[in-house]
Amino acid sequence: MIMKNWKVSQDELLLNGHVACQGCGGALAMRLALKALGKNTVITIPACCWTIISGDVLYHALKVPVFHTAFETAAITASGLKAGLRMKGKEDTTVMAWAGDGGTFDIGIQALSGAAERNEDIIYAVYDNEAYMNTGIQRSSATPWGAWTTTTPVRHPEDKPKKNIMEIMAAHGIPYAATATPAYPEDLIRKFKKAKEIKGMRFIHILAPCPPGWKIPSDISIKVARLAVQTGVFPLYEIENGKKYTINYLPPEKPPVVEYLKVQGRFKHLKEEDVELIQKMVDENLNNLLRKHELTHGTLENIPKPEFYK
Amino acid sequence: MEIKAKEVVIKSEKDLPEAPISQGFSLVKKTGTWRNVRPVMATRSAPCQNACPLRVEIPAFIDLLTKAQPEKAAFEILKQNPFPSITGRLCPAKCEIGCNRNKYDEKVSIKELERFLGDLVLEKKELKVQKKQDKKVAILGASTAGMAAAYRLLLDGIDVTVFSQTGVSFEDIRGKIESKIVDTEEKLLKDAGLKIVKETNKDIDTLSKEFDGVFVATDIYPDLVKIKDPKIGSTDYKNVFAGGDTKDISKNIKTGLTGANSIISILKGEEPQPEPRLPRVVSYKEIVVNYFNHIPAIKEIRTVEEAIKEGDRCFSCGYCNSCGNCYIFCPDAAINWVNDQPEFIYDYCKGCGICVTECPRSALEMIPEK
């Protein structure tokens, strides 16, 4: 069996017939995450697109069990599941909360903070499509500055920058927090594998493009996620114990952020000065991150400039 | 619970469990019905192959090479080009001029790869003769073109006599290349039954009657016949074909092969056909360059490892080389990986098109559903 670019398990724990939209980044993220986590995993899903994707009350779409829970309870339901499984002698089972950005950045942040502070032994993965997509593209605190949503119309687009959830999680001092995107599958799989081996609270922030919500053709959702990384809009990095920052990828040449914005309908209304402002915000964020990497490692030289894109 | 596509029938509350627990699997939902376009393997050609007179399927042999099968790769070349050790040294390498990688960093050293692989099997290759036929063909002129024609005819079990002005084979390139190479090629042909006869004055009228077919190497005999249709190498004589007077050794080989093919056709009583055009060529802008990195070419290849390293630089334009991008990026897990290739599960493929967009080499395409 030869697959030149990817050394991944060909076990599929995501079943055919799930009902995600065409080109769903969140569906792909789950498929890849489960390749890393394997069968000894149970998942809890709060209200989000994945409530629908994982199947209806009759037909299940994953080869691992899913307990559906209320919008704001992903982190704590996972903690409860973990406690229950521990009492039943299943200490080694990975318990994952799998929530959208609304369920994480907004309504679920209290339970998430509680679980993080208690260092619950769970993986919390947020597939962030930057708005309430399941209810029809309303803004969340994960919606980036300038974006159109149905509650931030083009005449009054989103005027607050995206909430920095990674810094919030880092401030809890949890053992592991990482960003990932399905456009970089091996990085994503590596991070889930790494998370699986760590005890305590693990947080993985996945940028998951949403073709209907971002107003992009379904076939470019990977391309857009890749551009998010390459332009520095969504850097790939890890934070260990809230202190140790490691950037996992720096593109050899950083394209301007407009490359990322211009392919998405949700940014179509932006003027040149808006794009400049976004570029400034992105640069500032990335520079902050670079400084933290340097503080951790004493150098920027060890940031991989990948042999090729993957 | 066994994971299969089984419909759950609810006729009364007794068919449901007490708690809201799933009873079956999503496999029953044929999400392929959402689709109005479907991904398929595309029929495209690489610019290198298109530029090569011999139409050597360059991405195919490089693919085999990079899958660590160098000998198979060499035999892949031999399907189109009987003398890679010769072309690998003497051909003008139009393939490299056409190479899409020129627009990225620098061309892949295709000619050098061909030479390396040609040399790798120079002494190992066999000319596997088909069933002997009771047909004899004369080749006038023992140049590379003539030898190529001889090679092709011998393969079909035809009795071949080459009339050489100098009495040696590869008359046109002797002295331009290590004699060991041409000697080895000659031995291969002779072992397959080739006769080389020294003859300077041969009358085409007589020959065309004495033999079932004749090929005239026009680099040796420029004025003997006039070529009517270069696509098949035809002349005024029905069973005489000609070619070989270009400065491009590959083109010469090609004319030899074309002439031989035309002779084989008429021996079967068929009309000689020109070679079909190649499918649409993949342009540079269709290559997803994100999947590649700037790596300098290896210009002189000495080891298999170096060959593979250089082969890895190939974009493999239009040719699936088992990179696996389509598989890894499918949000619907609707691609099986079978024999190192994608196999689309059309029952569930929703037609999002990610596989096609992320194919770095344009080896896939979307076609409308009927």
Next chain:
Amino acid sequence: MSFKKVLTGNHAVSYGAMLSKVEVISAYPITPQTQVVELLSELVADGYLNAIFVTVESEHSAMSACIGASAAGARAFTATSAQGLALMHEMLHWAAGARLPIVMANINRAMAPPWSIWTEQNDSLSQRDTGWMQIYVESNQEVLDNIILSYKIAEQVYLPVMVVLDAFVLSHTSEPVEIYDQEKVDEFLPPYNPQYKIEPGNPIGYGALAAPDTYFEFRYKIQRAMENALDLFEKEGKLFGEIFGREYGLVEEYMMDDADYILVTTSTITSTAKVAIKKLRERGEKVGILKLRVVRPFPFEKLRHVLSGRKKVGVIDRNISFGHHGIFYQEIKSALYPMENRPPVFGYITGLGGRDVKVEDIIDIYEDLKKRETVEDIIWKGVKL
């Protein structure tokens, strides 16, 4: 060997949970429930109880943690009160809908604003349609016994139970309580081994979207389970009596045999009423008490049976459904409605916000009931008008 210990109602809850061998406890502090979880955390930390205590950041999370644990097949327990219970509301529906036999203690406390920490039943009665069974208890012994009994019933019908006790009057009042021999409790309450659970290797979706073609049936099943629980309360309550010497039913009848007038009570008002009734009996009044214990499922048949042939029924509510009447009053009226010769029912509202209900108040209520000619839906007792 069983032994007696002087315990507050809250500590009786903790010992009840300990004897029930709960496996996961999750709770958030709220007056007047705090002692429940304080003692439980000690029992866990000291190794008397092999359980995991999840110290969450809200009641909503406390219930969610119990839901997760119960879904994984563990016996889960929590305790709360008033605002905390209200915050749990969404997850109460979740626990019942997912058919998870969680048991919780709710210490009845009045809802804010204005702030109050004293007893009233509006907090638990606001949750009566969530699919939880509800038991209102009168003494600390009844508290402990009913925690154990609740698990026994809950785990057979896959529905959660709320054991409800009065703030301070019970929660912070000490009484001698018998703590049973663990082996005997184990005999009565076997380990929890559910039919459905989240465990690795069992690929199920639990609680996913149900279209209108299936949702209805799941709701029908909850109602059927509630109905089955009515029989179980009597059966298991009797068995409990055989093993531990204290029998429990859906209701408790006190001096009702020949009574013409019945006062319907719940929780600790019952104890006060019992003293009052003794005094009234000494005067020759034919009055008895019907203590409502199990409120969900509602014991319609039982009520019709025990109230038939009585002259008058007075229902004492420490709660009110604003814009309607006392809640138990409504429910008892609706239970009696199909009877041909139903007694007239009078509604008394008293003791809201923890206002003391004294023996004299009960005597006043009885006298009012006896002399009143026409039915009144709301008769305010003890309010400064």
